Amino acid sequence: MRILILGGTVFLSREIARQALERGHEVTCVSRGDGIPDGATHVRIDRAAVIDPAAPAWQALAAQRWDAVVDVARTPSWMRTASTALADAAKHWTFVSTINVYADLSHPGASAGGAVLVEPSAAGDLDKLDFVDASA
Known part of the structure; x- marks a missing residue:
């Protein structure tokens, strides 16, 4: 599977990325920082700064097809931007937010x-x- 993880550098998103890689999936992590698991592709986007779903960084991701997107967000507007940009690119979307529950x-x-x-x-x-x- 091709999995896009919005996050991937710390806490839950890093562990999801690590386990997906361990199971042989192709993983791309979108984050503003470093520290993605070895074997994952890193796309650097600061979700607090790149808020337009039509921005080139989001459109480059939208031009690809993803079997699953895992969005580990803490800010509702971040999820809204990503889901708008990638609406037609993902077969399945999982949104995880423990801070906004x-x-x-x-x-x-x-x-x-x-x-x-x-x-x-x-x-x-x-x-x-x-x-x-x-x-x-």
Whole structure:
């Protein structure tokens, strides 16, 4: 499989890339930093800076075909840019976000049953997100 990982340098995205390579998949990691696993192709994009899905860097990725995209993002606008740019290029899309799951981040150590976000707003602002109480 051809797998595009948006991230790939730290934490979960690096481990996903490592395991995919270990299983013989072709892996491309998109990140602003270094440190992708050996054997992966690196495409340098700073998602905080390249926010236009029509930007050349995104269009170069969109010109390819991906069996799967794994997007490990922490900012809703990053996911929106990538999914817009790559909508026709990917057979399957997996979005993983652990930082944007919960509606209220002001209580460190809160339980997993807290209110969670349903859908980001068009502006991508955390204070404007809709949420649902998962404990209800």
